[in-house]
Amino acid sequence: MESLTVNTFVKDINKSIEFYKQIGFETIMTVPEEGDFVWVMLSNGGVTIMLQTMDSLGEELPDIDRNRLGGSLLFYIKLKQIRDFFESIKDKVEVVKGLEKTFYGATEFTIKDIDGYYLTFAEDEA
Structure with a gap:
């Protein structure tokens, strides 16, 4: 195995793109290249996420399940300078769990995207 990229299904791909852009992701590729997107690849550093409309799945x-999104999936994303990142996005997103030091030594916080997917950001602080 070489890598894993998550492909999530979303209700409104344009709103989902905007959500991920506000937490630092950039659009890498779309289908189609212009117009009404049915699929998009976004990236931030070493993290890549794909978003896809249910209609495109046929x-x-x-x-x-085409009726329920999110909820049963959590993305665990490691990064550096977690406190600065948290401060930069905390007022733009729904924070589910604020910054805390875990029993296993990581500093983490969790947000929920507009489709109900949970993203936990973590750093192994010294």
Whole structure:
């Protein structure tokens, strides 16, 4: 195995793109290149996320629940300077769990995106 990139299904791809841009992600690729997007790849450092509309899926994967998004999935993202990052986004997003030091030594916080997916950011502070 070489890498893992998450592909999440979203209700409104344009609103989801804006959400991820406000926490530092940049658009890398879209389908189509212009117009009404059905898929987008976003990146921030070594983290890549793909967003896709349910309509674009068609009937290719019928077991994917088209009525419920988020909730059962948490992205665990490691980064440097977590306190500065937290300060830069805390007023722009829904913070579910504020900055805290865990029993295993990481400093973490968790936000929820507009489709109900949870993102925990973590740093192993000295």
